[in-house]
Amino acid sequence: MKNISLGFILFFLSINIFAQNNGEIHGDFDLNMQSYIEDATINAVAADEIIRNNSFLNIIFTKNNFSAGLRYESYLNALLDYDDDFKGNGIPYRFATYSIEGLEVTAGNFYEQFGSGLIFRSYEEKGLGIDNAMDGIRLKYKLLKGISLKTFIGKSRTYFTYADGIFRGIDGEIDLNETLELQSKTRYIFGGSFISRYQQRNNPVFELPQNVGLYAGRLNIINGGWNYYGEYAYKINDPVNSIQEDAVNYASGNAFTSSLTFSKRGFGITGEIHRADNMLLLSDRDRIGKAYIMNYIPTLSKPHAYTLLALYPCATQAMGELGVQLDIFYKIKKGSLLGGKYGTKLNLNFSRINGLNNGNSFKNDLTNHEPILISFKGEELYFADINLEVNKKVNKRIRYNFVIANQTYNKDFLEGKTPGEYGVINSTIGVLDLSYKIKKGHTLRMEVQTLIAKQLETASKKEEGDWVMALAEYTISPNWFFTIQDMYNYGNDDESKRLHYININFGFLKGANRFSIGYGKKREGIFCVGGVCKLVPSSNGLNLNITSSF
């Protein structure tokens, strides 16, 4: 007992000294707990444990140019929308990093992205349950003014362990104007990256490459309100470890992304195009699942914040897709007829994603297929979306957001169903989000959303049909919020499935702490971030969420 108290005193003294010698300790904490009770009407299963929870605590120590940290994660057991390989407790993330004279060294876990992520991105997205942090060594070096290099070697995290493949990577970027000290108004930035994955496999029938390499080159040109970004990526043959002739694909992969933006006061326009062909990089060539994906090809569609607009989200097809997107932002001047007293903001968005000509590249002794570079007409449509968002402040008390959209969603393909099962779903969606300031600090916000869905006649199964959603939120600044919402599937052909999904939510915020409690039913659905999706099972129960930073 004496030793323990001595130990404690020493420990705290050292932290104190550390803290007072301009060393700092900070962290943040998150707890997400959900109770699952049985509800046959919405197909919600009870969890054996009744309550499940995900939580983590991040701690970072910094002192001058040194910092170290760790994250403790606890899944006892993980929420039902997380992969159930997230089990137990542990410290899956820990690192130490220091920088000296332009060289930064990191040992332990780190996240990294090369270019736009086409060939490599290691990141975390807690909402999806994705965390493929690297574990190894990373060096960043500012070689000369305007030239920076980074290189790393490591294995990628999956759940509480590491995937088999060893990754080596190097990326260099040069900002021409800074390096050559150009006085030009136009800025040129070039970058190149290389990634290699080593994984040993002994296939008795096919010769597998133990090292798979990916290259990428990018270019960014900026001139005033104009901005062009282009990147091209290439992956050498990356076949799976199979002995079935028709499963082994020796074709190389490639992808490109290109975007042109122009913006000035009151107006902006963006056009993007991207294509991916056989471009999925896995940290273990034998495995499947989002925990093993090591590159990032975001879906070229608008991330929608309103529930019914995101009811049918698009998942990226890294193996083969061609997408285009156009965005126009415009602010109608204040004082004008349409603009009103404060001006009106408009955002028009159009996106379309279709498959490649006869599928992705495939090459082995039996076949050699290479799809055409650009082809829209006649290719299988995966997803299309056209929407207009209007944002307007009417007067000191009232402001509103109005969205009208039409989306086309190829449910059979995007959800991996047999063709003809559900077909393509076309939905028209309207959203009105109105907030009314009752008095100083008290605001009432109301949302009404409606979705009208149409399914092709030839589908063998019926989709859910039309939906309507209403939400009321009362907030008292700076601490309180209260929300009640209902999603109603009134248009379902099956009368017994015309269900209400009611939810209430209540929360308290103060400074860096936030507490919220919710109760209600959640619809089974797909939740996507950036084109990577997870399946969320339907649930009925209580939800508790606590987050805090120090």
Add this chain to the structure above:
Amino acid sequence: MKKIIYSLFLLSIISSCEVIEGPYMTGNGGGVDTNSSQYVKNILIEDFTGHLCQNCPDAARELEAIHDLYGSQIIGLALHVGSTFARPYPLSQPKFTYDFRTKWGEELDGFFNISDAGLPKGMINRIDYPGDHRKNKGQWLASVQQELDKEVVFGLNINSSFDGNNSIIDISTDALKDISGDYKLVVCLTENEITNWQKDGVIEDENYIHNHVLRSLITSAWGDDVSLSTNISNGESYTHNYSVNLADLENFNIDYSNNTLFQGNGESGGWNQNNISILAYIYDNSNYEILQVEYASLATN
């Protein structure tokens, strides 16, 4: 100095890329080691599947390809499990009305938590339990190769005869080294060449041939003790005898489908007794790893 370290790092990374030119099939084959001792280590691939699972036939074909490569050392077992992929359609429907599920398949699926994570999934000798025992078909080849390298601990011999009413199964187990532990013997019956509906990729195949489908377990799902003592010496031999009546087993499955299984419709019969085989395996009760498996035809006349 920093620049030298940096360039070295760079060089080591860039020298790592292999582009392979065709032809791609090396035709080396796996080869089966038939010369050494009397017993070889057999590998059980438990393929969890369902007739509504469109990606599952690819896994079954992978199993067949591995079997073709390594020969009789590879023994497959297809378990149709779960209400998502294996439930039958109502009898009024023209297709997918057969109920391939069994009491023991559901029990094993529940314990090892296989179909919850999606199908197809398999277990290779139930290695890497818990945590990594569910293997998708891309991992099967590497796992099989890993198992083939292990030494053989038990030898199994299956003999079968018919006494007029029932089939008699005699299993003799030979210990091939000194070991200690708790070992269990499980005996199953499987049926080959069942022609019935199966979703296969984008089509629905009316004439799909289902092979090594689990029909029944003669022991419980967790088996009988191999030996009564935990210490086993090299050379010891144990025998187990079982008497089975196919008609009774068939009726049990039909009742189970009707009364217990989710949306079961009783369509679990119609067994072809000429296509029934015995599949027996020994596993280590401490980690469920299967140490030996053997396969033989069931005598029915």
Add this chain to the structure above:
Amino acid sequence: MKQLSIILIATFLNVGTIFSQERSLPNIDVKTLDGATFNIQDLENENNPIVISFWATWCKPCKKELNNIAEIYEDWQDETGVKVVAISIDDTRSMSKVAPYVNSSDWEYEIYLDSNSDLKRALGVSSVPHTFLINSEGKIVWQHKGYIDGDEDELYEQIQAISK
């Protein structure tokens, strides 16, 4: 018992010391809308307060907060000299929408891009919006999660308190 009380006292003394620390800005690079690299420690405002607000083009409360502040930003600047720095955590999916959105909204803030969330992680931000207030010595003295209509008033009180 005596040892237990020693431990407890030591704990309370130290927890107070650790948790009442001000926070320095970490040594992390972000990008400007022009593609240049900028180290967040280089932020400066002639000893006046700085507000750092994490946002994204897909985050409605974030846009609401920054739009509400935009309406009174000029008054804030006249009174306190405060500078608002808006850090977008949009990743490659929506990064190209940042400049057009900012320009069409007439924001006068300094905008930076943190597309792989490096700065967000280093400051312990788990969700957006999350706002920090930095004093004249470059230390973070106040932070706030989330945004409710009217929160900009509380933020302004904090700015005024440190700008004297």
